[in-house]
Amino acid sequence: MSKSNFVSRKLKKKSSLCAAALAATLSILTISSATQASATGWSPEISGGQQVTGAAGFAQAHDNSNNIADVWNDTQGHIHVAFNNGTNQTWPTAVTHDAPAVVHTEWGWRAFHTGTDNHIYYAGFEVGSNNSLTLGSWQQVPGNVTTTSSPTVTPLPGANLEQWELAYTGLDNHVYAQYHQRTSQSTGQGTFATPQAVTQAVSNYAPALATDTAHGSLTVAWTGTNGSLYASQQRIGTSTWSSALTMSTPSRPILSQPTAAFTQDGQPWFGMNISDITFPDQSNPPVTYYAGPAQIDGAGTLIGHTHVAVEELAGLTSNPVLDPRNFDVYGIGGTENGSVVWKKFN
Incomplete structure (x- = not known):
């Protein structure tokens, strides 16, 4: 299993190639299969003074006090957790070959992973003095919740109770969602609803x-x-769940699980990985963007720059006639050292 170095970048609202809107605007962050995470502004993810490395993926969550919990799996599949970039601890007995997940609920931190038996498991952990961690025992999510990919979880707001929503792609490739609620901190698992198939949602990747x-x-x-x-x-x-809404149909197929997040004012941001794009080496792509037109080789791979056009929509379910002159264009290119850079052109 290959090893990856994890990097992060602190983003300001609308300062990066991301996008917004279900309710108001929509734009998409497009990353090619050739994209490397060494672009200017990216920093290594640190735990205990060392860069975090792993095999499948890296999950991070924040609480209301801006504390940070990181969870990832190493090349052997063992799950690690760190708090506020402190020294990480390895969760005993847990092994996963897919990216884990972590959230902060009203009553603490919860981590999730897909076991080698394809069942999804969850556990809590507590933070003590000097960011020391007490790791809880893993419990299987009830309801025959099985998948060959990563779980995705989001906490739900609520006073004096713990709520979260779990989504996963089942063994039948349908996307399912499951609601969980716990109304007393002294109780055990709480209540898990029966998994519900999301309308028209079929995928080969995690949602x-x-x-x-x-x-x-x-x-x-x-x-x-x-x-x-x-x-x-x-x-x-x-x-x-609403009927499926087409958010993007790129000229090259999406390769992986998308990403989604909401800003505090309710704007969602989506990311996706596009296949078959190779960036050419350019000494100064923001300046020479138009000097290297895109070409397609014999294998059908797009060689050259790519771009993203961002246009404002009136709403998620509306279908207005849009002004084709009113959009923003972002160009993406590669540098000689393999970095990826972007520039807004209008």
């Missing part, structure tokens, strides 16, 4: 899930079997 606290809703996004990006919404407190 993305995010809570929009500003509008009281959930959004699940997934990569369709045709390589397009789709999403569905549910009002918190209900059990009905």
Whole structure:
């Protein structure tokens, strides 16, 4: 199993190639399969004074005091957890070959992973003095919740109770969502609802899930079997998912699980990985963007720069006639050392 170095970048609102909007605007962060995480502004993820390395993925969550919990798996599949970039601890007995997940709920930190038996497990951990950690025991999520990919979890708001929503791609490739509630800290597992199939959601990858606290809703996004990006919404407190909404149909298929998140004012941001794009080496891509036109080789791989066009929509379910002259264009290119850079052109 290969090893990856994890890096992070602190983003300002709308300062990066991301996008916004289910309720107001929509834009998409497009990353090619050739993208490397060494672009200017990226910093290594540190735990205990050393860069975090892992095999499948890296999860991070914040609490209301801006404390940070990191969870990842190493090349042997063992799960590690660190708090505020302190020394990491290895969770005993837990092994996963997919990216784990972590959230902060009203009653503490919860981590999730897909076991080698394809069942999803969860556990809590407590933070003591000097950021020391007490790791809880893993428990299997009830309801025959099985998948061959990563779970995705989002906490739900609520006073004096713990709530979260879990989403996963089942063994039948349908996307499912499951609600959990615990009304007393002295009780055990709490209540798990029966997993519910998301309307028209079929995928070969794990879904993305995010809570929009500003509008009281959930959004699940997934990569369709045709390589397009789709999403569905549910009002918190209900059990009905909207029909599948096409969010993006790129000219090259999406390769992986998408990402989704909401800003405090209710704008969602989506990310996706596009296949078959190779960036050429350029000494100064922001300046020479138009000097290297894109070409397609015999294998069908797009060689050259790519770009993202961002256009404002009136709403998620509306279908207005858009002004084709009103959009922003971001160019993406590669540098000689393999870094990826971008520039806004209008």
